[in-house]
Amino acid sequence: MIGFLLAFGTAISEALKDITSKYNLHHIDEYTAAFSMHLVQSGLLIPLVFYFGIEHMSPRFLWALLASSLLQLMVILLYFKAIKRSELSVTVPLVTLTPLFMLITSPLMIGEFPSLLGVGGIVLIVAGTYISNIEENNKNFFAPFASLVKNQGPRYMLLVAFIWSITANIDKIGVEETSPIYWAFAKDFVILIYLVPIIIWKSKRPLLQIKNRKWPLLLVGFFRSASVLTQMFAIQFILVAYVISIKRASSVFIILFAFFYMNERKNFRNRLTGIIIIMLGLGIIAIS
Template structure:
């Protein structure tokens, strides 16, 4: 149950990160947003790592660190390309496939496979999240999958979902070799260094953008740090597919926020059905 609560905390933090990021992206470019988020996270975790002490880094840890950081950088770039080339309503539902991919990648990579009840819980969360993100028009229910044939952005997003199913398992390896805080800090610090040349090439006046939005950007980094830390600790207690499935339930909080504070009533019928389906899936995972 403790692992479930930690994963639930990850979902809440992820939702808050996405909400604050949405406001920031109206004022800054995506490269500056990605860089500043990793910068704040590294700065917040650095004193904790120093206090706890530098840990021994095995060969297995170093290989996991290299693989995870490179894949995470690739995900960032693919994600931005997908958003730029396609409508979010078409590409976003494809991210929900990550937990399904993990039913294949987790047994292969780390030997974890959910119980029968847990699998049903994962399927309900995936279904509920998908329903929450599609159009109310019944004719468009399969639009995200149909778009895979003709839409390059959709293919990018499907690849993002698959890569995430791999990096989540690598996170488990990194946590086992060191600790949740040390792994999270090491991985995101390395990604931060990767982003520096990309920022300098792709972004216009990034330092001015950061200075003008320093406090909103700090909040994004803060919520991202909270999300990562609770996720890494949750991996110590429950299966990786469960953690990521619960994390994807962050859409529940985003939908409720949009309904209560942004007066977004469009497509609420589908979203309500999606929320109820997700809640049922969370319950099955909690009791499995």
């Protein structure tokens, strides 16, 4: 149960991170947003790293760190390309497929495979999240998949979903070799270093952007840190595929926030249906 609660904490933190990030992106560019988020997370975690001590970095850990950081950097770039080249309504639903990909990648990479009941819970969460992200018009139900043929953006997002199914399993390796805190810090600190030349190249006056939005950006980094830490601790107790499925349920909190605080009523019938299916899937995973 503790693993389920930690994963649920990941979903809440991820939702809060996404909500605050969306607000920030009205004022700063995406590269500055990504850089500042990793900067804040590194700053928050480094005292914990020194408090608990520097971990021994085995060759397996170093290979995992290299692979994870490079793949995560690729995801950042592909994600931004996807949302710039296509509508969100045909790209975001494809991200929900990550847990389904993990039914293949997890057994191959770390030897984890959920029970039959657990697979049912994962499928329900994926279906519910997908439904909550599509337009109410029935003809758009398969639009994200149909768009794969003619649009580059959805193809990028599908690749993002698949890469995340790999990096989530690498997280398990990194945590096993060191600790949740040390792995979370090391991975994001390396990504932060990668982002330095990118922000110099792509952003306009990034330091001024950060200065003008320092408190909201600090909030994003805080929620991101909470999301990463709860996820890393959760995968010590339950299967990685379960953790990521529950994490994707963050859409429930985003939908409810939009409904009650931003007065967004559009597409709520599909979203309510999706929430019910997601909650059923969460319940099945909790008892599996």
